[in-house]
Amino acid sequence: MPIDFSRTDQDDVSTLRIAGTLDVNTAPQLAPVIDKLVDDRRSRVVVDLSGLDLIDSSGVAALVALYKRSRVHGGQVTVTGARDQPLAIFKLLRMDRVFSA
Amino acid sequence: MPIDFSRTDQDDVSTLRIAGTLDVNTAPQLAPVIDKLVDDRRSRVVVDLSGLDLIDSSGVAALVALYKRSRVHGGQVTVTGARDQPLAIFKLLRMDRVFSA
Amino acid sequence: MSAASVIRLTSPCSLRHRALAVRLVAEACRLARDEQAPRDERSAGYDLHDPFDTALVSAFGEIYNNIVLHAYGRREDATIEIVIDVGPGSLTLEIRDTGIAFDLGAVPEPDLDALPEGGMGLHIARAMLDEVAYEPGPPNLWRLTKRHESASPPPSTR
Amino acid sequence: MSAASVIRLTSPCSLRHRALAVRLVAEACRLARDEQAPRDERSAGYDLHDPFDTALVSAFGEIYNNIVLHAYGRREDATIEIVIDVGPGSLTLEIRDTGIAFDLGAVPEPDLDALPEGGMGLHIARAMLDEVAYEPGPPNLWRLTKRHESASPPPSTR
Ligand SMILES: Nc1ncnc2c1ncn2[C@@H]1O[C@H](COP(=O)(O)OP(=O)(O)O)[C@@H](O)[C@H]1O
Numbered sequence: 469m470p471i472d473f474s475r476t477d478q479d480d481v482s483t484l485r486i487a488g489t490l491d492v493n494t495a496p497q498l499a500p501v502i503d504k505l506v507d508d509r510r511s512r513v514v515v516d517l518s519g520l521d522l523i524d525s526s527g528v529a530a531l532v533a534l535y536k537r538s539r540v541h542g543g544q545v546t547v548t549g550a551r552d553q554p555l556a557i558f559k560l561l562r563m564d565r566v567f568s569a
Numbered sequence: 570m571p572i573d574f575s576r577t578d579q580d581d582v583s584t585l586r587i588a589g590t591l592d593v594n595t596a597p598q599l600a601p602v603i604d605k606l607v608d609d610r611r612s613r614v615v616v617d618l619s620g621l622d623l624i625d626s627s628g629v630a631a632l633v634a635l636y637k638r639s640r641v642h643g644g645q646v647t648v649t650g651a652r653d654q655p656l657a658i659f660k661l662l663r664m665d666r667v668f669s670a
Numbered sequence: 671m672s673a674a675s676v677i678r679l680t681s682p683c684s685l686r687h688r689a690l691a692v693r694l695v696a697e698a699c700r701l702a703r704d705e706q707a708p709r710d711e712r713s714a715g716y717d718l719h720d721p722f723d724t725a726l727v728s729a730f731g732e733i734y735n736n737i738v739l740h741a742y743g744r745r746e747d748a749t750i751e752i753v754i755d756v757g758p759g760s761l762t763l764e765i766r767d768t769g770i771a772f773d774l775g776a777v778p779e780p781d782l783d784a785l786p787e788g789g790m791g792l793h794i795a796r797a798m799l800d801e802v803a804y805e806p807g808p809p810n811l812w813r814l815t816k817r818h819e820s821a822s823p824p825p826s827t828r
Numbered sequence: 829m830s831a832a833s834v835i836r837l838t839s840p841c842s843l844r845h846r847a848l849a850v851r852l853v854a855e856a857c858r859l860a861r862d863e864q865a866p867r868d869e870r871s872a873g874y875d876l877h878d879p880f881d882t883a884l885v886s887a888f889g890e891i892y893n894n895i896v897l898h899a900y901g902r903r904e905d906a907t908i909e910i911v912i913d914v915g916p917g918s919l920t921l922e923i924r925d926t927g928i929a930f931d932l933g934a935v936p937e938p939d940l941d942a943l944p945e946g947g948m949g950l951h952i953a954r955a956m957l958d959e960v961a962y963e964p965g966p967p968n969l970w971r972l973t974k975r976h977e978s979a980s981p982p983p984s985t986r
């Protein structure tokens with residue numbers, strides 16, 4: 469039930485697939501992957517959360533950091549596939565507005 | 570995580586697929602299906618446990634009842650696909666000897 | 671609150687012990703729903719499809735994080751007590767810790783338009799539950815309540 | 829047995845509450861293994877791949893069933909106390925109930941060749957654990973211990 473993630477690059481789109489739980493315990497594991505995506509100045513990052521079961525505010529913070537830091541160099545971050553508890557959290561924090569732009 | 574089961578008949582073979590947990594709480598739900606298999610005097614029953622995560626002695630008792638009652642009318646019961654905890658229990662109770670005959 | 675409906679956990683309070691406490695709350699939610707509705711055998715896993723479970727598990731997770739990080743400052747010998755009261759119309763969590771106390775009323779609401787990277791935990795808990803009460807201690811006491819939707823919806827939805 | 833490593837659950841004791849207690853034990857097993865080995869992030873679900881978890885969860889499930897069915901006779905107001913001690917080399921469960929006591933020594937081993945449909949529970953518990961001790965009460969006390977394989981294996985395997 470912990471985290472499982474993978475990055476796939478195709479042309480100028482990177483897909484970051486995150487499954488399982490993204491929370492205070494697992495977000496630190498994702499941090500290097502986020503750092504690398506930002507360092508690589510990817511122009512588009514699609515975060516696929518269709519396998520994500522559970523998120524907490526630390527997990528949201530990790531995704532917001534990816535979004536904000538990518539924006540600095542003009543990179544675009546979108547989130548797809550959120551469902552159940554993660555979708556409820558995104559709606560509550562009005563993240564759907566940001567991430568699906 | 571509770572139980573999920575289905576019976577499929579093809580020629581003289583019935584396949585009983587049991588997934589999830591077969592224990593003191595869920596075995597009673599399986600009882601009518603077992604009764605019917607016995608009443609139908611199926612000559613071969615294959616119990617597919619590849620989706621079974623957890624079993625207890627009540628669950629084993631339900632499968633033994635199916636085996637014993639089928640044997641009365643010459644029916645043959647075999648178990649396939651057991652893994653992890655259920656496999657450990659079958660080995661401990663020497664059920665592998667019986668069910669895979 | 672009859673004794674036989676109460677579930678009580680005392681556990682070390684650390685991020686390592688977080689999943690254990692969250693699991694217990696998730697299972698209690700499932701129990702609480704069984705009391706309301708006919709048993710839904712398909713959704714009894716950890717999958718948070720039900721809004722009732724989603725609300726309680728989300729809120730509890732945030733409060734738990736805060737106790738580990740803010741009240742105890744990741745102290746090693748920390749413990750937490752969780753009392754779960756599975757009532758007919760609601761589920762109440764009482765959470766006790768012996769870490770530092772704080773002034774809940776003084777915590778500002780986050781400015782969601784600014785895309786904050788912190789300060790969202792208490793907002794999540796308050797928005798998802800019917801009651802989030804805090805009494806400074808020792809022990810500090812959190813009381814989190816979620817009512818079933820069918821039981822007495824808040825006046826604003828009427 | 830340091831206080832900060834002990835997990836204590838007090839819960840109603842019924843078949844409805846079984847999954848809650850079993851889940852807690854499964855999570856404690858995961859914690860116990862994390863202390864031994866590097867964290868295996870892929871196997872922290874309910875999936876019982878690890879023989880250590882398999883043994884404790886299987887044995888605990890049988891003892892729990894017996895307490896509900898034999899000690900309490902499905903009594904409504906029954907409660908159970910479970911103390912989990914996650915030690916470095918082993919995990920110990922202490923389980924207390926206030927139902928009827930019995931003579932564990934007088935229970936015969938099942939004749940597995942006869943394909944019994946009952947009487948397998950205590951055999952499962954004893955075969956899978958390193959210690960199954962029982963002290964009649966009240967409260968009745970079960971002490972179930974499983975050692976990690978790397979820590980002091982039983983002499984017979986040497
Ligand atoms: N249990 C607690 N004990 C002490 N302080 C707390 C506690 N919970 C929250 N706080 C304070 O309230 C602030 C806001 O908490 P929260 O909304 O969860 O966001 P975050 O934890 O990300 O800062 C914290 O930064 C902390 O100062």
Ligand SMILES: Nc1ncnc2c1ncn2[C@@H]1O[C@H](COP(=O)(O)OP(=O)(O)O)[C@@H](O)[C@H]1O
Binds near residue numbers: 951
């Ligand atoms: N906790 C208990 N309290 C009283 N009697 C018990 C308890 N556990 C086991 N027993 C007795 O021991 C017998 C064997 O138990 P067990 O091996 O688990 O098989 P089963 O429960 O299928 O009979 C039970 O039938 C019961 O008479």
